[in-house]
Amino acid sequence: MMLNDQDLYDQLLELDGRGYKAYKDIKGSYKFPEFTLIIDHVQGDPFAAPSKVIVKVPQAIARFPLSLYQSPSREIAFRDYLTRQFAEIAQKLSAYRGTGKSGLINIVAVKQEILPRTAIFVSDRQIEARFSLGLPARGRTILGRQAAQMLCEDIPKIVDHALKYGEIDPQTLQNHVETAEDADWLRQQLENKGLVAFIANGAMLPRRSGVDPRPLQNDAIPFQSPKSLEVEFNCPNSGIIRGMGITHGITLIVGGGYHGKSTLLRAIELGVYNHIPGDGREFVVTNPEAVKIRAEDGRSIAEVNISPFINQLPQGRSTQAFSTTNASGSTSQAANIIEALEAEAKMLLVDEDTAATNFMIRDRRMQQLIAKDKEPITPFIDKVRQLYTDYGVSTILVMGGSGDYFDVADTVIAMENFQPSDVTNQAKIIAQQHLNNRLTEGGDKFGLITPRIPLPESINPSRGKRAVNVKVRDVDEVAFGREDIDLGAVEQIVEAGQLRAIAAAIVYAKKKYLDRRRTLPEILDQVMADIINQGLDILTEFPQGDLVSFRRFELAAALNRLRSLKLISCTRTI
Ligand code: ADP
Ligand code: MG
Secondary structure: OOOEEEHHHHHHHHHOOHHHHHHHHEEEEEEEEOOOEEEEEEOOOOOOEEEEEEEEHHHHHOOOOOHHOHHHHHHHHHHHHHHHHHHOOOOOOOOOOOOOOOOOOOOOOOOOEOOOOOOOEEEOOOOEEEEEEEEEEEEOOOHHHHHHHHHHHHHHHHHHOOOOOHOOOOOHHHHHHHHHHHHHHHHHHHHHEEEEEEEEEOOOOOEEEOOOEEEEOOOOOOOOOOOOHEEEEEEEOOOOEEEEEEEEEEEEEOOOOOOEEEEHHHHHHHHHOEEOOOOOOOOOOOOEEEEOOOOOOOOOOOOOOOOOOOOOHHHHHOOOOOOOOOHHHHHHHHHHHHHHHOOOOOEEEEEEEHOOOOHHHOOOHHHHHHOHHHHOEHHHHHOOHHHHHHOOOEEEEEEEHHHHHHOOOOEEEEOOEEEEEEEEHHHHHHHHHOOOOOOOOOOOOOOOOOEEOHHHHHHHOOOOOOOOOEEEEOOOOOEEEEEEEEEOOOOOOOOHHHHHHHHHHHHHHHHOOOOOOOOOHHHHHHHHHHHHHHHHHHOOOOOOOOOOOOOOHHHHHHHHHHOOOOOEEEEOOO
């Protein structure tokens, strides 16, 4: 017979005063009046990674209406909402109860985005919540009474307030799922309307600070589309929504410094994800295959064909399979673009603030002074149009510093006092009046994109006695085996849980798909298909509660930044 909550309570009181290792005895399942508690993993000491538990609440108790989770969009948003609700209640009940992590109750950390995560699941039968506990101790001595309180009193309170429909504000929850559903719907409509991004009128784009992604509270100026770029949608839940549509091709965002250019681009970058109601960017949606590109000097590059941008390096180094342990600004930006294309990105986003100047422009005077055979770089300005005509890849570019781009842009948007206006015609007239007399460089084709084959033996997640040792530090670094992967420049990773899932996906891909034949894009296809069909749990040996979904581009980005990675370039091309 399954033990019940009273058994657990008694057991914890008995453990009081014993050594920490004795906690191992509580592993197992317990029948509470309204749910089942599964203690899945028990930590070895109060400083170790906290213990993992699962709660399963039958729908007979939880009673969430089917309509809240019946479509994929709604289901993801529903789970997101419950995760936030759980976190809020757990935060209130979490208390310092001794040494190290004693007393902490944590569910996966979330920010402004609505994402599929492994913390909460819903079905017609039950709600499942996975979270972690710091089992209380003083030094290494078990505090049994505190543990009994946490497990047998606090957890039921959390279930009561976070996982039951009766206790949740139905309007707020309804709004959460409907907002996400509309955002998904809008994103799906983009293609039909020939758009790559949409920013709704009234959107609030600025953030509280560079480290605080919540909306700026005071003095934020709402977004308003210029009439010429305005498009209208009739959303399933919110009805008519108007805003600025950015069309396929090349879009330039210009304007004076501090007028909101980067803020707009950042919102577009994160428009690949849905946002929570109140974020201000709920209805800013972007083509899901858009990748932010930037310079990233110091990164490693392995066997990337950067020859569309860079040729004839000093000392005759090849650029068709270029490798370095310490890239320059321009070579790193070239590699970032080619790798994004290899991963099948359909749109690039570039901000002058984080781009290498010599990669972006080379004006007439410089062309005159430094002859082409002395300059390995073909600037982006000569390639951005070919990217669109040869590969259908659109670009949105923030560029306040060079009018040379007027020649290649389809649309020019000027930001002034945080408001956009359509200056395409003016820019075209100016381009005709003031010819820049640039010589186009780099030929009339973009050039070939050469997919690479990653070699399994070059990926090693082990360290010491552990076969897999990966640890994530926030959103920008993961310790992978004996190496640290630096993802500080991969700006579309928004949650640490994405990085945990990506690290797991690298291990998974190595085991399952790296066979010295499959190319990187083929491997990405396989891994992403497995996740779509079977969920993120497929990535790990045991179910985890802290994995967050990610895109193929960020998986590729992590792999590409693994310094040990070795690849061979494939003779087939994309
Ligand atoms: P730029 O890239 O044009 O130099 P930024 O996008 O970096 O400008 O914006 C400059 C500052 O203005 C930032 O602190 C940003 O948060 C703020 N800001 C941007 N958009 C708005 C807005 N709509 N309302 C109020 N402040 C804004
Ligand atoms: Mg800027």
